[in-house]
Amino acid sequence: MVDDAVISGLELALEASPDNHALRLHLASLLLQAHRAADALTHATTVLAAQPAQLEALRLAAWSAEEVGDAARAAGYQQLHNALTGVQAPSGRPAQPSVSADAVDMPRTAPLPADDGLEPPEASDLLEAVLPRVTFADVAGMQEVKLRLERALLAPMRNPELTRLYGKSLRGGLLMYGPPGCGKTFVARAVAGELDARFLAVGLSEVLDMYIGQSERNLHAIFEEARRRAPCVLFLDEIDALGRRRSQMRHSGANVVNQLLGELDGATTSNDGVFVLAATNSPWDVDPALRRPGRLDRTVLVIPPDQEARRALLDLNLRHRPHAGVDTAVLATQTEGYSGADLAHVVDSAAELALEDSIRSGTARPIGPKDLTRVLRDVKPSTGPWFETARNVAQFANEGGTYDELVAYMRARRML
Structure with missing residues (x-):
C-alpha cells in the first residue's frame, strides 16, 4: 500500500512545479496503486494535453480509464499507444503500465503484449537509459564510499584528457558489496548524477529468460544500449545471481556468465565511456573471472549508515x-x-x-x-546475519586481500 504521506508530499511538490511532467506521471502511478484511478487519470490526461504522444502517460491513462469503468476511453488510449509503438492491439483490457516507487529517476519496463506467437522483445526495447536527478549531495554520510568512487571512477571520467595522458581508458567496472538495505542502488544513481551521464539499471528480470539463448541476447542488447548512450553508467544489480560461480551452475547459467565476461571485455566493440557498476550482498558467490583486471576489478564496501x-x-x-x-x-x-x-x-x-x-x-x-x-x-538490525557470514569469509577466505576493507571495518567494531 502506498503511503498517503508520500502522495501528499508529491502533490505539494507538483504545486510548486506544475510543468514537471515526470513528477506528475510518478504521482499518477502512485495514485493508481492507491486505488485512486480517477485522480490518476486526471494527471495522465494533463500530461497528454501537453505531450499527446507521451507513451507512459498513454499507458497510465488507459489503465486508469479502465479502472474507473470508462471502457471507451481506455480503448482509445490503448489504440493510440499501440499505433505509436507499432504493437498489434491485444484483445481484452489494456496492459497495466509499469509502476515503480522510483519511476521518476529509474528506467521503466514497458508492459509486454499478450502471448501471440511473436518472438520475445529485445532487451533494448524494454529498457531506457535515463538522467538521474540525484548526486552525492543527496547521499548522507558514506564519506569513505564517496572517496573510493571519486578516486576510482569520477575523477578519471571528469578529466578525460589527463586520463588518456596517463594511459588509462575510460572503461572498467566496480563492484559494490555489503549488507542488504544500505543504499547500493541509490549510490549508483548518484554516481551517474555526478557525471551527468545516462543511468541504465538492470535487474535479473531484464536478462534471464526461459528461452534457450535469449538471456545471452538480452545481455548483449543491454550492453549495446549502454555503448550507444555513452557516457553511461550501467548498473547490474544482484550480480551474484547473474554472475554466479560457474562451478555452481548448470550449463545454461554458465553461458550467461560467459556472455557477461565477453561483454565486459568489449569482445565485439569498445566499451569506452561505459562504466559498469555492480552490486551484491554476496560477493563470495561471484565468479572469480568477473573480478579479473579490466572487468569488475575494483571493490567498494557499502556499510550501514554512520x-x-x-x-x-x-x-x-x-x-x-x-x-x-x-x-x-x-x-x-x-x-x-x-x-x-x-x-x-x-x-x-x-x-x-x-x-x-x-x-x-x-x-x-x-x-x-x-x-x-x-x-x-x-526491531533489531537486519545486518547481523550478513556480518555473521562475512566474519567467516574475512577470517578464512580473504585471498589476495580481497576483503581487507571488510576486515578493517569489522575489527574496528570488534566483530573479529
Missing part, C-alpha cells in the same frame, strides 16, 4: 508524518548497525503504534519518543 547518515535518514522518514518531541540525534546514537531499510521500518512501526492509539482514542496524536523507544526494543 551516525550522521542515520540522523538524516530518520529526519527524512519523519518529514511528512506528524511527530513531536522526537530527537533524531539521540535516536541516531541508539541505532548503530541499522541499515537504511531498518531505519525506515523503525519509523513505519512507530507510525503504526501512533495510528493504533489514535484509532482507539478517537483523537489523532503525533509520533512521539515513546513510540520509537518501544519499537527499538523489538
Whole structure:
C-alpha cells in the first residue's frame, strides 16, 4: 500500500512545479496503486494535453480509464499507444503500465503484449537509459564510499584528457558489496548524477529468460544500449545471481556468465565511456573471472549508515508524518548497525503504534519518543546475519586481500 504521506508530499511538490511532467506521471502511478484511478487519470490526461504522444502517460491513462469503468476511453488510449509503438492491439483490457516507487529517476519496463506467437522483445526495447536527478549531495554520510568512487571512477571520467595522458581508458567496472538495505542502488544513481551521464539499471528480470539463448541476447542488447548512450553508467544489480560461480551452475547459467565476461571485455566493440557498476550482498558467490583486471576489478564496501547518515535518514522518514518531541540525534546514537531499510521500518512501526492509539482514542496524536523507544526494543538490525557470514569469509577466505576493507571495518567494531 502506498503511503498517503508520500502522495501528499508529491502533490505539494507538483504545486510548486506544475510543468514537471515526470513528477506528475510518478504521482499518477502512485495514485493508481492507491486505488485512486480517477485522480490518476486526471494527471495522465494533463500530461497528454501537453505531450499527446507521451507513451507512459498513454499507458497510465488507459489503465486508469479502465479502472474507473470508462471502457471507451481506455480503448482509445490503448489504440493510440499501440499505433505509436507499432504493437498489434491485444484483445481484452489494456496492459497495466509499469509502476515503480522510483519511476521518476529509474528506467521503466514497458508492459509486454499478450502471448501471440511473436518472438520475445529485445532487451533494448524494454529498457531506457535515463538522467538521474540525484548526486552525492543527496547521499548522507558514506564519506569513505564517496572517496573510493571519486578516486576510482569520477575523477578519471571528469578529466578525460589527463586520463588518456596517463594511459588509462575510460572503461572498467566496480563492484559494490555489503549488507542488504544500505543504499547500493541509490549510490549508483548518484554516481551517474555526478557525471551527468545516462543511468541504465538492470535487474535479473531484464536478462534471464526461459528461452534457450535469449538471456545471452538480452545481455548483449543491454550492453549495446549502454555503448550507444555513452557516457553511461550501467548498473547490474544482484550480480551474484547473474554472475554466479560457474562451478555452481548448470550449463545454461554458465553461458550467461560467459556472455557477461565477453561483454565486459568489449569482445565485439569498445566499451569506452561505459562504466559498469555492480552490486551484491554476496560477493563470495561471484565468479572469480568477473573480478579479473579490466572487468569488475575494483571493490567498494557499502556499510550501514554512520551516525550522521542515520540522523538524516530518520529526519527524512519523519518529514511528512506528524511527530513531536522526537530527537533524531539521540535516536541516531541508539541505532548503530541499522541499515537504511531498518531505519525506515523503525519509523513505519512507530507510525503504526501512533495510528493504533489514535484509532482507539478517537483523537489523532503525533509520533512521539515513546513510540520509537518501544519499537527499538523489538526491531533489531537486519545486518547481523550478513556480518555473521562475512566474519567467516574475512577470517578464512580473504585471498589476495580481497576483503581487507571488510576486515578493517569489522575489527574496528570488534566483530573479529
